Amino acid sequence: MAARAMVDWDALAARARVARRTKAVVLYAFLIAVSLPIILPYFWLVTIAFSAKTGVADTAVLWRSMAVVIPAVVAFWLVAALAQSRRQLWIGFAAVAAIAIVAFALLVGPDLHLGNFIFLWEPDFASVVRSRIGEVKGAVQFPNVWHAFGNSILIAGAQTAIVVTVASLAAYYLSRFQFPGRSSMLRSLLVLHAFPVLTLIVPMFLMLYWIGLLDTLSGVIIVLVAFELPFAIFIMKGFFDAVPWDIEMSALTDGASRRQAFVSVVLPQVRNGILAIAVFTFIRGWEEYIFVFTFLIRNSNWTMSLYMYWVRDDVMGVDYGVVSAVGVFYLVPSLILYMAAQRYLMQMSIGGVKG
Amino acid sequence: MAKIEFRNVVKRFGAVEVIPDMNLVIEDGEFVALLGPSGCGKSTSLFMLAGIYLPSGGELLFDGHVVNEVEARDRNVGIVFQSYALYPHMSVRDNILFPLRFKKTPRDEALARVKAAAELVRVAELLDRRPSELSGGQQQRVALARALVKEPKLLLLDEPLSNLDASLRLSMRTEIKSLHAQLGVTTVLVTHDQIEATTMADRIICMRAGQIEQVGTPDDLYLKPSSLFVAGFIGSPPINLIAGEAEGGTVTVNGVRFPVEGASGAVTVGLRPEHLRFGNTGFAGRIAQIEPMGREILYVVETGMGVVRVLEQGSSAGHSTGEEVRIGFQPENSLVFETARQKLIAGAHVQAPI
Numbered sequence: 001m002a003a004r005a006m007v008d009w010d011a012l013a014a015r016a017r018v019a020r021r022t023k024a025v026v027l028y029a030f031l032i033a034v035s036l037p038i039i040l041p042y043f044w045l046v047t048i049a050f051s052a053k054t055g056v057a058d059t060a061v062l063w064r065s066m067a068v069v070i071p072a073v074v075a076f077w078l079v080a081a082l083a084q085s086r087r088q089l090w091i092g093f094a095a096v097a098a099i100a101i102v103a104f105a106l107l108v109g110p111d112l113h114l115g116n117f118i119f120l121w122e123p124d125f126a127s128v129v130r131s132r133i134g135e136v137k138g139a140v141q142f143p144n145v146w147h148a149f150g151n152s153i154l155i156a157g158a159q160t161a162i163v164v165t166v167a168s169l170a171a172y173y174l175s176r177f178q179f180p181g182r183s184s185m186l187r188s189l190l191v192l193h194a195f196p197v198l199t200l201i202v203p204m205f206l207m208l209y210w211i212g213l214l215d216t217l218s219g220v221i222i223v224l225v226a227f228e229l230p231f232a233i234f235i236m237k238g239f240f241d242a243v244p245w246d247i248e249m250s251a252l253t254d255g256a257s258r259r260q261a262f263v264s265v266v267l268p269q270v271r272n273g274i275l276a277i278a279v280f281t282f283i284r285g286w287e288e289y290i291f292v293f294t295f296l297i298r299n300s301n302w303t304m305s306l307y308m309y310w311v312r313d314d315v316m317g318v319d320y321g322v323v324s325a326v327g328v329f330y331l332v333p334s335l336i337l338y339m340a341a342q343r344y345l346m347q348m349s350i351g352g353v354k355g
Numbered sequence: 356m357a358k359i360e361f362r363n364v365v366k367r368f369g370a371v372e373v374i375p376d377m378n379l380v381i382e383d384g385e386f387v388a389l390l391g392p393s394g395c396g397k398s399t400s401l402f403m404l405a406g407i408y409l410p411s412g413g414e415l416l417f418d419g420h421v422v423n424e425v426e427a428r429d430r431n432v433g434i435v436f437q438s439y440a441l442y443p444h445m446s447v448r449d450n451i452l453f454p455l456r457f458k459k460t461p462r463d464e465a466l467a468r469v470k471a472a473a474e475l476v477r478v479a480e481l482l483d484r485r486p487s488e489l490s491g492g493q494q495q496r497v498a499l500a501r502a503l504v505k506e507p508k509l510l511l512l513d514e515p516l517s518n519l520d521a522s523l524r525l526s527m528r529t530e531i532k533s534l535h536a537q538l539g540v541t542t543v544l545v546t547h548d549q550i551e552a553t554t555m556a557d558r559i560i561c562m563r564a565g566q567i568e569q570v571g572t573p574d575d576l577y578l579k580p581s582s583l584f585v586a587g588f589i590g591s592p593p594i595n596l597i598a599g600e601a602e603g604g605t606v607t608v609n610g611v612r613f614p615v616e617g618a619s620g621a622v623t624v625g626l627r628p629e630h631l632r633f634g635n636t637g638f639a640g641r642i643a644q645i646e647p648m649g650r651e652i653l654y655v656v657e658t659g660m661g662v663v664r665v666l667e668q669g670s671s672a673g674h675s676t677g678e679e680v681r682i683g684f685q686p687e688n689s690l691v692f693e694t695a696r697q698k699l700i701a702g703a704h705v706q707a708p709i
């Protein structure tokens with residue numbers, strides 16, 4: 001008993017403190033190690049898009065920019081690790097950001113220009129770029145970039161509208177009604193999503209050809225909707241399952257019809273789910289490449305991904321700055337969408353997904 | 356206001372028959388309680404009244420008209436769900452306003468009625484809040500206001516007090532009862548808590564496994580329970596049930612002999628703890644445990660017939676654990692049931708052994 005009473009609390013506390021600190025150091029070292037390779041490509045893409053010049057293979061500016069960004073990322077995590085309060089955290093972040101911006105302006109600033117975004121105002125930019133290095137022949141006929149942009153918006157937007165509508169209604173029905181074959185249907189929803197879509201590309205091509213939708217935007221939209229629906233339905237079913245029956249019954253006794261109850265009471269409860277599948281479906285349509293590459297042929301039907309592909313194919317060797325600029329232009333809408341919807345996407349798991 | 360009638364109503368879910376055959380009349384303006392253990396079909400009966408479930412057979416009548424197939428929204432029934440079922444995305448005002456949206460009530464009149472309903476249940480100052488910002492008791496009141504704002508023919512309450520804490524339950528009990536007295540609307544309360552039923556309702560319908568065991572006033576159920584089930588369900592602490600054999604004017608239980616009138620064969624004697632008294636006569640036992648309940652004290656007594664609970668006024672204390680006691684009672688307070696059929700034998704009583 002006497003030995004037990006002599007516990008050295010200070011030593012125990014010190015040991016726990018060391019263990020806690022070690023854990024924190026390991027964690028932040030890991031975060032730095034994984035975040036750098038993720039951040040760097042995007043950072044380079046943007047830097048190249050705003051700095052590269054036709055015919056000049058200059059990598060010095062990239063190294064100088066890295067000299068800014070790597071210390072900045074490390075400093076960022078150090079601040080996160082060392083800050084004692086929320087206030088300190090924000091002050092630290094602001095200080096790191098300010099220093100990084102100043103350093104960037106000094107080291108990289110003089111090289112920045114907007115010339116690589118020539119494709120935005122010059123449809124025949126390929127010829128212009130080539131002529132700078134004295135080469136004229138062989139340029140691809142590019143459509144106006146805004147046309148491709150519009151096509152992409154149309155495909156992604158229409159696909160999103162259809163998927164959200166159909167998935168909401170189907171998932172509601174699956175969540176609320178018992179009917180023969182309900183559970184096997186649920187199971188097949190997931191299995192459908194497990195197939196690699198590429199395996200179906202030949203039959204899809206033939207089907208579109210026979211119904212006359214090959215090389216049309218609506219053909220691609222139909223195919224994309226078909227592939228996106230199962231998963232969207234599954235996600236939405238999880239959200240509908242989480243809505244209690246009571247409030248629906250309550251709406252019915254309050255004088256609502258089934259449809260009114262659905263619209264005014266049930267749908268608002270699954271708003272986050274609808275937003276989530278809308279964002280994911282839109283981005284899926286926006287980045288779609290394989291199907292549009294296979295099913296769209298005329299260049300008036302090009303989407304941004306095809307435009308990007310042909311720019312890379314045609315101009316890469318001449319001016320990778322323009323290629324990067326197209327990449328940045330292609331990236332911006334997804335980025336804006338993600339940032340706008342981030343708050344709702346974070347709540348995805350709350351809606352829950354269950355079978 | 357409406358008179359409600361169940362005629363041979365049956366409810367099945369698939370192959371499961373939840374309500375085999377229900378017959379019941381609820382008079383206009385009455386306050387009745389559907390009382391029974393969980394899963395006995397109380398909510399199912401209520402939802403049939405509301406029009407949420409379609410009866411599988413029989414007839415449901417409002418004021419003499421069959422309403423089996425009338426849609427929920429056309430029945431003008433107000434219902435308070437166990438979970439309150441407030442619409443989480445709407446303010447309290449919009450929640451209470453919701454039933455009026457579908458009645459095409461002019462906006463000014465609707466808002467006036469919302470205000471009146473909110474004042475009736477004292478939530479007028481909460482109208483701009485969201486349900487998630489309310490306490491359980493406040494949510495309950497809002498649910499009541501929403502049910503009452505449409506001036507329903509029939510008010511249905513599904514376990515309205517079960518999510519409240521004890522003291523709030525007590526005050527809501529009083530409030531709901533006085534609301535009923537004020538409005539006179541036919542009200543059906545569903546509860547598994549016998550105290551709620553006996554304190555609030557004019558009449559209690561005691562249910563068991565989808566069947567009505569007994570219908571009567573709270574006094575009827577307490578004083579003349581028609582079956583062992585009702586006797587066991589009504590009263591707290593629960594009635595002592597002692598099974599024995601009646602022969603030649605005596606019930607014998609493990610050697611203890613109770614003189615009996617009007618019964619023979621296998622019987623079960625029912626003695627309520629509050630009717631038992633310690634004294635110099637009666638059957639013998641030893642106090643095993645003492646449970647003070649404030650003004651009263653519950654004694655758990657071990658006897659030759661098993662454990663018997665005795666409720667004594669706190670003032671007559673002075674007993675201690677391990678004490679040998681004798682327990683007596685007034686014969687007219689005793690109940691005698693036929694063990695085989697579990698039914699009360701009317702007029703039969705036992706006397707305490709001397």
Ligand SMILES: Nc1ncnc2c1ncn2[C@@H]1O[C@H](COP(=O)(O)OP(=O)(O)O)[C@@H](O)[C@H]1O
Binds near residue numbers: 396
């Ligand atoms: N929608 C339903 N589908 C299948 N069974 C149900 C349904 N609703 C209730 N039941 C069953 O009916 C029985 C009675 O339920 P209920 O009326 O909710 O009981 P309670 O008296 O507790 O309110 C229970 O056994 C329950 O499992």
Ligand SMILES: [Mg+2]
Binds near residue numbers: 513
């Ligand atoms: Mg219930």
